[in-house]
Amino acid sequence: MKDNILLVAGGTGGHIWPALSFGRWIEKTKPEFDVNYMCGSRALEAEIYKSAEVSPFVLGMQGSPLSGSSAAQRLGRLKSLFTSYFEAKRVLKKLKPKACVLFAGYISFPAMFACKSLNIPFLLHEQNAYAGKVTRIASRLGVKICTGWKSCKALSDGTYTFTGVPVRDFDMREADAAWKALNIEDNFPGSPVVAVMTGSLGSLSIKEKISEAAGDSKFENWTFIFPAVSDKPQKAGKNIYLLPKVWDASLLFSVADMAVVRGGGSTLTEVGTLGIPAIVIPWRAAADDHQYFNASAYARENRAIVKEENESGESFKTGLSELYRMYKNNGVNSSEGLYNRAEEICEKLWSALSVEFERSACRGTEQ
Numbered sequence: 001m002k003d004n005i006l007l008v009a010g011g012t013g014g015h016i017w018p019a020l021s022f023g024r025w026i027e028k029t030k031p032e033f034d035v036n037y038m039c040g041s042r043a044l045e046a047e048i049y050k051s052a053e054v055s056p057f058v059l060g061m062q063g064s065p066l067s068g069s070s071a072a073q074r075l076g077r078l079k080s081l082f083t084s085y086f087e088a089k090r091v092l093k094k095l096k097p098k099a100c101v102l103f104a105g106y107i108s109f110p111a112m113f114a115c116k117s118l119n120i121p122f123l124l125h126e127q128n129a130y131a132g133k134v135t136r137i138a139s140r141l142g143v144k145i146c147t148g149w150k151s152c153k154a155l156s157d158g159t160y161t162f163t164g165v166p167v168r169d170f171d172m173r174e175a176d177a178a179w180k181a182l183n184i185e186d187n188f189p190g191s192p193v194v195a196v197m198t199g200s201l202g203s204l205s206i207k208e209k210i211s212e213a214a215g216d217s218k219f220e221n222w223t224f225i226f227p228a229v230s231d232k233p234q235k236a237g238k239n240i241y242l243l244p245k246v247w248d249a250s251l252l253f254s255v256a257d258m259a260v261v262r263g264g265g266s267t268l269t270e271v272g273t274l275g276i277p278a279i280v281i282p283w284r285a286a287a288d289d290h291q292y293f294n295a296s297a298y299a300r301e302n303r304a305i306v307k308e309e310n311e312s313g314e315s316f317k318t319g320l321s322e323l324y325r326m327y328k329n330n331g332v333n334s335s336e337g338l339y340n341r342a343e344e345i346c347e348k349l350w351s352a353l354s355v356e357f358e359r360s361a362c363r364g365t366e367q
Contacts, residue, residue, distance in 0.1 A: 002034045003098040006091075010039035010107035011063075014264045016048045018127055018148075019103045022166040023054075025346040036095055038088065040107045051247040057091045059084040064106035064133065081110055088114035099357040101125055101349070108134050112143065121360040123353055127165050127265035129293035131155045146352050148265045149297045154288070161352050164338070164345035165269040170250035172274075178254035182225075183233050184241055188255070192324065193223045195256035197267065198281065205309055206281055209316045210260060214240050216317060227252055258323050263291030268298045269345070272338030277303035277326040279319050284309070301337025 005026060009019030016039070023035040037056035039045045040063075049056050061084040063077050088111045092100075100115055100122035102108035108124060112134075115122040123144040126135045130153040131145075139145050139155055147155075148165035173181070179188035198206050207226060214224045214237060223239050230242035246252055253274055261267050263282035271278045280298060282291035295306045303326045305319050 002032055004036055004095045005033050006036045006038060006095055006097040006100040007103065008038045008100060008108055008111040009103035009105070010042065010045045010059075011105040012044065013048055014127055014266050015103045015105045016045065017168065017266045018125065018166045019101070020049075020052050020054065021168045021342075022101065022346055022349060024169060025166065025343075026350070028169075029346075030350070033098070036097070038091060038107070038111060040084075059087045059107060059110065061107060061110065064109065084110040085113055089118065092118050092120055099123075099353050099360075101353060102138075103127070104132050104135050106134065108138070112138055112141075119360070121356040123356055125163070125166075125349065126152060126155075126160070128290040129153060129265070129297045130288045130290040132287065132290070144352065144356060146349055148269065149294070151297060153293055163348040163352060164341065165265045166346050166349060167266065167270045167273055167342050168249070169342060170253055170270075170274065171248075172250055173254045175255045178251045181248075181251050182243060182246065182255070184243075185233070186235065186241075189223045189239070192257045192327065193225065193255050194258045194260060194320070195252045196224055196226045196260040197228075197252065198260060198262050206260070209313045211237065211240060212313045213317045213320055214238075218317065219320060225252070225255070258327050263295040263298075265294050268294055268302075268304075269338060272298065272302045273340060273342045273345075275303075275339040277323055279305050279307050279316075279323055281307050281309055298337075302339075 007019040007023050009015045019037065026033055026035050037054055039049065039056045039058060040061045041058055042062050061080045092114055097120060100120060102111055102122060102124040104124060104126050123146055124135060124138045125146045126132065127148045129149040129151060135145060136154055139159055145155065145160040146163045147160045150162045152160055176188040196210050210224060213219055220239065225241045225243060227243040227246045230244055232244055234242050236242050253276065256276055259271050259276050259278040261271060261278050261280055263280055280295040282295040284292060298304055299306050305322055307316065307319050
């Protein structure tokens with residue numbers, strides 16, 4: 001009979017995709033385990049898990065009481081925190097997991113106390129270079145913390161273990177085949193192609209500046225694709241294509257020579273492990289400004305340029321020219337910070353988790 005592993009992740013894709021990536025790795029390399037998931041009840045969470053063909057256990061919680069926009073919302077979330085704690089305990093009693101990994105964020109809060117109350121070994125993984133509220137509380141409670149970056153602000157040195165952020169095992173394809181799979185009517189234009197993966201979070205100015213650059217004579221032979229900004233694939237200029245949400249990110253990465261991205265830990269690790277040079281534009285309204293810290297940590301070891309959203313259009317054009325020089329003059333090699341290290345990241349996180357359940361087994365034997 002297989003042992004269960006429970007991965008707890010909710011909120012946004014920045015928490016969920018690393019959990020799904022680690023889960024897929026366990027399924028591939030540790031067949032003696034069954035992987036289960038737990039999340040909150042936000043619609044986005046359900047959408048992401050559905051796209052991955054995963055049916056998680058769902059707690060009736062939609063956000064942290066520490067970050068509600070009003071007193072009434074915080075009170076409602078506080079009530080759901082208590083009910084979610086008991087829901088989590090019921091799931092844990094049913095699964096009897098050998099160990100749990102909490103991927104930070106609000107949903108880790110009730111799961112953490114449920115694990116503690118049932119003496120189930122667990123650790124918490126923090127994807128950002130600035131620890132979130134739940135991670136900071138967990139650290140003060142003595143919980144084992146693994147981090148996505150070598151330095152994690154708001155945590156004391158020596159209180160966490162660096163593993164990296166688990167990323168998906170992408171099914172990379174020939175560029176022209178991936179282009180067709182994106183349902184773009186025109187033929188694949190050839191290099192260079194820039195994927196502008198900034199989503200909808202305050203990115204209108206980015207879209208405008210990159211679109212302006214696309215019309216410059218320097219970049220007229222380039223192609224720019226913008227996923228998650230349109231209901232259907234459409235051409236918005238000589239060399240600009242707007243796309244709907246693309247759940248299979250391997251299609252985007254297969255056609256992209258370069259990228260413009262936000263500063264989410266998962267996205268940065270993905271482009272880094274694939275060796276795609278990127279302009280990183282951190283979303284400065286993110287909690288604790290964590291995207292800025294992610295971008296800074298990432299750029300120190302990978303082919304990247306950090307830009308601020310309020311910089312001029314000319315500055316963005318200069319950034320694209322610098323990015324192209326990186327693309328042409330600095331070929332991908334094994335000495336780069338994250339290149340080709342997706343397997344290594346998951347192995348490190350598994351090693352840290354193994355220590356926890358082996359330690360628990362030893363305590364059980366002693367008793």
